[in-house]
Amino acid sequence: MWMLHSATMLPAFLLLFLMRTSNSLSETMSRDEKSKLRNQVLEMFDHAYQNYMDHAYPADELMPLTCRGRVRGLEPSRGDIDDALGKFSLTLIDTLDTLALLNKTVEFEEAVRRVVADVRLDNDIVVSVFETNIRVLGGLLGGHSMAVMLKESGRMVWYQDELLHMAKDLGLRLLPAFNTSSGLPYPRVNLRYGVRGPETRTGTETDTCTACAGTIILEFAALSRFTGDPTFEAHARRALDFLWEKRQRHSNLVGTTINIHSGEWVRRDSGVGAGIDSYYEYLMKAYILLGDDRFLQRFNTHYASIMKYISQPPLLLDVHIHKPLLPARTWMDSLLAFFPGLQVLKGDIQPAIETHEMLYQVTKKHNFLPEAFTTDFRVHWAQHPLRPEFAESTYFLYKATRDPYYLEVGRTILENLNRFARVPCGFAAMKDVRTGSHEDRMDSFFLAEMFKYLFLLFAEEEDLHFNVEDYVFTTEAHLLPLSLSTASNSQAPPLAGEELDDSNFEWTCPNTRLLFPDPAFPRNLREPIKSAVDNSCPRPTTHRREPGMGRPPLRAQDFMANNPEHLELLRRMGVSLIHLKDGRVQLVQHATQAVSAVAAEDGMRFMQEMMELSSQQQKEQLPPRAVQIVSHPFFGRVVLTAGPAQFGMDLSKSSSGVRGFVTVAEPYKGCSELSNGEIVAGRIALLQRGQCMFAEKARHIQKAGAIGGIVIDDNEGSSSDTAPLFQMAGDGRNTDDVTLPLLFLFHKEGNILLEALKENREVEVLLSDKARDRGTDGAEEGDCPTEEKDHTSPASSKPVDQSQVTTQEQTTDDSVVGQESVQPAEGLSSYISVDEGEEPAVDGDSSSQSEDSLMADWQEDLEAFKQMEKDEL
Secondary structure, eight states: OHHHHHHHHHHHHHHHHTOOOOTTOSSOOOHHHHHHHHHHHHHHHHHHHHHHHHHTTTSSEEETTTTEEEOTTTSOOOGGGGGGOOSSOHHHHHHHHHHHHTTOHHHHHHHHHHHHHHOOOOOSOEEEHHHIIIIIIHHHHHHHHHHHHHHHTTSOTTOOSHHHHHHHHHHHHHGGGGOSSSSOOOSEEETTTBSOSGGGTOSOOOEEEHHHHHSOHHHHHHHHHHHTOTHHHHHHHHHHHHHHHTSBTTTTBOOSEEETTTOOEEEOEEOSSTTTHHHHHHHHHHHHHHOOHHHHHHHHHHHHHIIIIIEETTEEOOEESSSTTSBSOSEEEGGGGGHHHHHHHHTOHHHHHHHHHHHHHHHHHHSSOOSEEETTSOEEEOOBOOOOHHHHHHHHHHHHHOOTHHHHHHHHHHHHIIIIIEETTEEOEEEETTTTEEESOBOHHIIIIIHHHHHHHHOOGGGOSSOGGGEEEOTTOOEEEGGGGGSOOOOOOOOTTOOOOOTTOOSSOOOHHHHOOSTTHHHHHHHHHHHIIIIIOOOOOOSOOOTTTOSOOOOGGGOOTTOHHHHHHHHHTTEEEEEOTTSEEEEEEOGGGSSSHHHHHHHHHHHHHHHHHHTSOSSOOOOOEEEEEOSTTTTTOEEEEEBOBSSSOOGGGOSSOEEEEEEEOSSTTOOSOOTTHHHHTTSEEEEEOOSSOHHHHHHHHHHTTOSEEEEEOOSTTOOTTTSOOBOBOOOSSOOTTOOSOEEEEOHHHHHHHHHHHHHSSOOEEEEESSOOOSSSOOOOOOOOOSSOGGGOOOTTOOOOOGGGOOOSOOOSSSBOOOOOOOOOOTTSOEEEEEESSSOEEOOTTTOHHHHHHHHHHHHHHHHHHHHHHHHTO
């Protein structure tokens, strides 16, 4: 019988490629050292978990900066990201099988009792189907799997499948979302009322991400096979079948967002990161768990296209599904970091090593993987919410190769978490990897995934009380037993017209000992990538350049309209100049007029960069600053995101920043001469926003002898988590007389500082452009330099000064949001107007249609970021 064969074949399937390679590898890590790192993982987990239980439970998440629980509706809304919160003690459920894996049996048993006794699932609240499935349903099933395993070994004899009963209850609450003509689920469902239209705040959506609809099968099939009810698995299969049918038949790729009713692709960009990632993961793992050949066949079909169009080792670049040779963006998101681990499962080790090395070097450059980074390894989105995908791939690569190099990578991850993310009440997400500032956020996936993979990385066989090879990891790292392959199931009939052609596919993964007989081979793959990221930050050669070019492309910041060499480069890229009557020139690109596809790609990149320059305000926007609490008991572990001032001391030009004790100014508004000047002198004054101009406040505290100032927002509830960066403008007069630094904190971050001052007699802070290291020597900030020697203009030409870049739209206040990349619309020409001198500007009269297209793509870029936040993708 097939299912019997599947049960015996699948563990071997994993073990084949996870066999140890030769022990002759040099520079191995000693068992004692591995043991110390494993114990460090356990200590860090205890710090995070215990702080959640002490300060947050039964809330869904811990807010580690304010040491309290995040309860949906009581905190300022973070938009779609809050859809993960359902008032069902999310973090505890997500952490259940982590406790078991880390051999915390007593804590696991207590946690199961708490979940059974305290958690309610019938809440009148709208939640993400995707997040609830992978975190809560997956957490309950993983916890059930561990409880059954412990019961079979003589522990937890009281357990009577209570978690499984809760899982079925939750599954039934998610099922109404699948009541669509396509079978693709609505993205949200009301836990109590299902999908009933606007009255339940559901049923009105038309779009969902591919991963949202395609990351259901493991949990729903496991639920069906645990309970014997085939309904759940049938719905998950139907959704996967529909996505497969809607793939682009020429490229065999899927888009990022799909209409759940019509099946039309809403966003046609395709990659392996946000919006798609776990769809591919679940096709492979569904084959491993369920033994259905079609899942492997579909995965292999997609994988061949990924390696043909998206993979440009070590990069993974999004493309258009209809034009897969055309890149869709020039940046990558951090969620693709899971892909090397999936390639290990596939048995394709070489590209996994190459991409992982690129990610490691970017991690070393910025301490963490930025939420998105450019192809020349600069920060694109600066957040890092403690995502575990890079640690996941590190574990799988070590498991496959036994190369001790990956143990050192794991050590780096541990050190960075402790040095930069650890705070007194847990671990805080990074608000900005450039400044080192924190966000009051510790997502449940940090406990569910990060510590599992790090523990497994450093654990020896005797450290594990069960064989992890008997389980498959879900995308949330929950453990589902491979024995489910023999359980009753609803094996779906083959799709009409679908032919299974496995002639080109291997059905087992290769032994890594045979792949890499020379232990030095992986190192030889890594070295050139390390050099590329570490030293020169070059623009990667994504395609072979056409004969005769042999030079880096022209960068927008270097362009001069009166430089003949630049004009020739533009012509080759399909970009032409139109001279306007007002003395400006207008840039127009027609990709079809470029000398080659590579040149057209360079032209698109040039136009994108020019739009980025054009989108900035007349006065150059300043990056965020950091307020770091360095005194006891914080010792530099709490860093607050601060807005800069357009006047006063420029902290980016100070190597040490300004350090001092804080005190509250009197009057607090700081709009008149201070009455406590003798106390403020030599200190950093705290002021409240309002009643007068920022520069006036700065002059008053400077007159009193303050060495710096921090203005705290008077708008209760405001937070850098939900509001754009605030930049303080001057008062319209010359502000050269203001020489001290002045920073701005939103209300929430300001309250953290004020509470610290209440609880501690003295609070010392550091005002700087970025947080300084927390007590240990570390690498300097690693972002690549703005100017690249390979891209400099001739000496006679002056490049465009970004501080002089303007746009037509002028803001009416002093708050700004970081600008995102603009993607030229597919199939349309791109228009940019630039002064003959050097001042780029968008020309509204001549190019309104193109501007609309460009702005629409800009909005799409922003939506991509929101999608990542919404889906934990």
